[in-house]
Amino acid sequence: MSPRFTFKRQPREIGNPYPSVEIKRAGKVVGEIAAASWRSKDSLWAVRFTVAKDGHPGFGWVTFKRRFESEDAARQYVTEHTVQIAALDLVSLDD
Secondary structure, three states: OOOOEEEEEOOOOOOOOOOOEEEEEOOEEEEEEEOOOOOOOOOOEEEEEEEEOOOOOOEEEEEOOOOEOOHHHHHHHHHHOHHHHHOOOEOOOOO
16 A cells, blocks of 8 residues: 555534544545544544554554644644554555
8 A cells, every 4th residue: 555645525514613534545544634523622633543453353543642733734744754654554444
């Protein structure tokens, strides 16, 4: 798979003014930028990826501790850390 990530904005959820963003690698969804929401305690944007679970079928979510003030800041972080993120055992939601 290509180490380059692309982004696709999703329709916004009812009650949330911001849409979440799919993170794709080689055209397959491997993560998301979760929109700031009233449901989160800090109302900041989060980045999370799907990774293989050791010895188990399926996947698990890995959410980064770092939170972001904007969607653009989260996108920039993912773009700047592409090599490190690509080293994770990412699993596609499309498979």
